[in-house]
Amino acid sequence: MSSQSHRLASGGLIDRSTPMNFTFDGKPMTGYAGDTLASALVANGVRLVGRSFKYHRPRGILTAGSEEPNALVELRSGARREPNTKATTAELYDGLEAASQNRWPSLRHDFLSVNQLASPIFVAGFYYKTFMWPAALWEKLYEPLIRRAAGLGRAAEAPDPDSYEKAWAHCDVLVAGGGPTGLAAALAAGRTGARVILCDEGTQFGGRLLSDGGEIDSMPSGEWAAKALAELEALPNVRIMARTTVTGVYDGGVHSALERVSDHLPVPPAHTPRQRLWRIVARRSVVAAGAIERPIVFPGNDVPGVMTASAMRTYISRYAATPARRIALFTNNDDGWKTVEAALAAGLAVAAVVDSRAEISAAQRETARGAGFAILNGAVDRVDGGKDGIGSISVALAGGARATVEADGLAVSGGWNPALALTSYHRGRPKWRNDIAAFVPDSPPPGMHAAGAANGSFGLAACLADGHAAGASAASDLGFSKSAGKASSAADAPETPLSPVWHVAGKGKAFVDYQNDVTASDIELSAREGFQSVEHLKRYTTLGMATDQGKTSNVSGLAIMAAVTGRSIPETGTTIYRPPYVPTSMGALAGTNRGEHFHATRLTPSHHWAEEQGAVFVDTGLWKRAQWYPRAGEKDWLESVTREVRTVRSGVGFCDVSTLGKIDVHGPDAGAFLDRVYINTFSTLAVGKARYGLMLREDGMVYDDGTTSRLAEDHYFLTTTTAKAGPVMQHLEFCRQVLFPELDVQLTSVSDQWAQFSIAGPKVRDLLREIVDPEEDLSNEGFPFMGVREVALRGGIRARLFRISFSGEMAFEISVPARFGDALVRNLMRAGEPFGIIPYGTEALGVMRVEKGHVAGPELNGTTTAGDLGLGKMMSSKKDYIGRTMAGRDALTAPDRQVVVGIRPTDKARRLRSGAHLIPMGEMPEPSTDHGYVTSVCFSPMLDQWIGLGLLARGRDRIGEVMRAHDPLRGEDYDVEICNPVFYDPEGGRQRG
């Protein structure tokens, strides 16, 4: 157990009655409930927490919030290991394991810190300059080396065991940030009755009040915040969300917010997600995100022990943890002085205040006199030190003299940058305000208003007034007329204006962007080499491109570029941001859509039965379809599929085809409508008949195919392919609503309403007689090929029977309401037993369609015309239809187009594979001799050899030609014969019976 050597004896917002054990790099330590990992490390006297990205410099904690660039650690272990987590926002819990990153073999002795010695080659753009030659070494040497050296933390290697979810919320006014401004805004809006959501990224509401104290409405600010929160909690129209960062704003008032539901616990409780990603629809939003203190750029400004002034007093006042025993302050503004007051109040020594301003208030002089420290008018131009912290602090005094300050902590304040990221997400460019030397929001997204420090109003009184006004006006804009109540008040002390200090020149590395190791001299180099625009600066130096998005560095970098190029800051440019405001885990973005829940799963009506049979399933879109039904003793899929095909062709089998898209087309103009969407004619189809139909896209290419039946004068039943069920429905609705509104026709998707089975084979009638009412005439005369009608099944269920065939066998498709699908399939098996019935899967279905030369997905690939598929004769010349005009274009009717042909290897034992290119014999395989390719293949049990379909230029004139099948991907080259695509029963006698 460590002793919490740097914990004050009293004070702070920590719960000393709840100690918490944790480890850092394996070393056991203790903190308290209410600590962050960073504050607990501070309390344990830990200064060195990580190594920097490029130079492996020793780094400490710089800030106390989500802007932290340095203190990135790995949390947890095993499958929950989480890299690059900010110690400053990670809440401490009992048992927390944390580890430093980017060091080897240990944090104190890091081998790659030699990179500092080689630093001349690590300047901006070093990737482009250093690893230029030879190019071949990039992949094998440079990139692996750079990746090993430059990575930060290590991701977990096992699947994340925790769950994540996404949720929607709606409100009138969203308040982002729960400091004084946000609380005031939420109170004002909430009192009017508006629905308010108040989010804060921390656990406790109050923002800077938690660290800086002060008085509001004549009470301690902590008491005021508690009272405000209690009033908000009592309002039923207000929702308070802690640990929730508003991370983005999108069109139409949609905001994203990340709620860290269980990050503060070792393991999420049962049925509770780790994180929740919110989409909050807000009619108005108030950005009360506060401001971020900026460091000053000077040599050695990254030595552990150098901290932003506000962070230092947060650790001292809020966490009763002392980053140093004897502190110095380097500031250019009055706010920094609050850290001196906090240090003195905690009984710490103050070594000196280095203030860049000549004018120091009487009160500040009095403070210095009372505490016995010097006020030095000048600037810190070097901090010496390293992994053990600060050695000494060198000061260049205004008059030219020098001074040295001995301190183990240096608080730095270069002023404050409003946290305006949310306001710039719609490309609203911030505007420069000289009086505070900072950018403030301008032209935020519609309905958004920045208030308080986020809008450049830094005083407490100003924040309260601004927040109240923003909340009240958002509510009144929306028509909430009840009173917003009285604004809270505070007194702001008069301030001496800030005097901008961005960069103090001196010897040594002066860091602008700590996380990406971008120095002031990198920016100077970028300017010298011509990369002076902000956009170039960013990309050339990587300034602001780390996971902190340059929250502490962008404005300073811009200011240095402005100084180097002799321009003003607003002339140099502005910097805007992209969401998310804080790094968001992939888990939160995925929510519940992971693993088997990545998408919905659709099960066919016979699925459970097929599962009982041990079927092997294949994913086709969202569907799971039975691919084949293995039997004991079968050595592989091919043996099972071959058996299924042989059984169907010699006996009877059935296949679940419920996945086909099914659309009911109703109305007096149903036939006319179908005539316009299919290339062939349906208005003349007799009631009780089915017809194969082909649809084109408007550009003339084939879109989809299927059979459509006429069930009544004004009722057609249309089927689509499985893959295109949704798109065809959308297309038909487009035609109906947008193109042909004059037609009286209605479309209804009935894909899920019907269980449909194809029953095929010479014994199909024998089987059907067992399940169909004996009164039904199933003979060729009573039920001819392409006939359709409703029949009664034994037992009374009504079914639709379609005499259509995809397999080329005598076949029927039977459909029953989906709820009877399972019963039907069990009945088929029982009734079919005497005939040796088997179920067959999609593989056997595919084999039989290739044997019959039927085209499917691989041929309907978006580049083929009806003519290419051998279906050109179906194109009616008597009517307009979608795609007709464009299908007539020269290139779509050219004689050298690739058309569907049959293909078989000349060596009967040879396996054919799809994707092989068809090259004329004697030619070298190259693009100019590539005449086509193999699209679909199967082993044909009927021909006892591999066969296939392909697309071949002038293919119909080349039947009998032997060509070379060239397959460079698999290293195969063999001879094939081009043949008629209908391999089996070309006369079609079997299906016509």
Place this chain on the structure above:
Amino acid sequence: MRIACPYCGPRENGEFSYLGDATPVRPSLEQGVDAMLDYVFLRDNVAGEMQELWYHGGGCRAWLKVTRNTLTHEISAVEAARGAGAAKVGKR
């Protein structure tokens, strides 16, 4: 982004799919291939307000004509697209 479907109310954009410009009118067969080429392929790249076709596939399956500013993404009107692409009878 959210679209206020005239039948279903404001719904999130995941329920909709986008087609494109709502102004082209499908030429009749007699207008020939040039008119059809224009209709199928040629679109203006509008910077500003444009009328677009959106399909509410995750809702009522209505095709909608949405007036949207491509610069600000602001949606100023949503109506049923009924007949938006219909050839005008007698106007060839």
